[in-house]
Amino acid sequence: xxxxxxxxxxxxxxxxxxxxxxxxxxxxxxxxxxxxxxxxxxxxxxxxxxxxxxxxxxxxxxxxxxxxxxxxxxxxxxxxxxxxxxxxxxxxxxxxxxxxxxxxxxxxxxxxxxx
Numbered sequence: 001x002x003x004x005x006x007x008x009x010x011x012x013x014x015x016x017x018x019x020x021x022x023x024x025x026x027x028x029x030x031x032x033x034x035x036x037x038x039x040x041x042x043x044x045x046x047x048x049x050x051x052x053x054x055x056x057x058x059x060x061x062x063x064x065x066x067x068x069x070x071x072x073x074x075x076x077x078x079x080x081x082x083x084x085x086x087x088x089x090x091x092x093x094x095x096x097x098x099x100x101x102x103x104x105x106x107x108x109x110x111x112x113x114x115x
Contacts (some may be wrong), residue, residue, distance in 0.1 A: 001106065003031040003098060008071030010038040012089035013047060019089050020051050020058065032040030033058045034075040035089075039065035052105040 001021055005023060009016060016035075018062060023033055035048050037060060051058045072086055083102060087093075094100075 001030065001083065002081040003028070003083045003085055003102065004075075004079030005031055005033045005080065005085045005098075006072055006075035007033065007035045007087055008038055008068040008075070009035055009040060009044055009048075009088050009089045010020070010028065010065065011040045011042045011044060012067075013040075013043040016044055016047050017051075018092050020048075022092040022094075022097075023053075023087075024055055025095055026093070026098045027096050030101065031057060031098060034078055034079060035059070035062065036061045036063050036071035036075045037069065037070050038063050053064040093113060097114070 009021065020033065035058070037045055037048065037079070046060070048058065048060050052060060059078070061074060063074055076084055083105065085098070085101065
């Protein structure tokens, strides 16, 4: 079971590194991270590109400034995972976040979640 984590970003140079580090350190490893940049004017793109060099699971889509909803939808269209997880760039996660999140799904339970 593969997860696609979709992150809309706009001028997130202060937070994106912590977010990505916490996601890349997950105990569950079968995922991709799709960051949809919404036309950032700061160093967000440079930071994301550095993460891409280190880990092939990090993918970048460059968009125009159309807002987080548009960016989430754009990321979802490119997702390869059977589970979509939408997070924001200023969030960080416990090492077992993804494992615990999908646990009910691996036990064949129906689940709908929001944050």
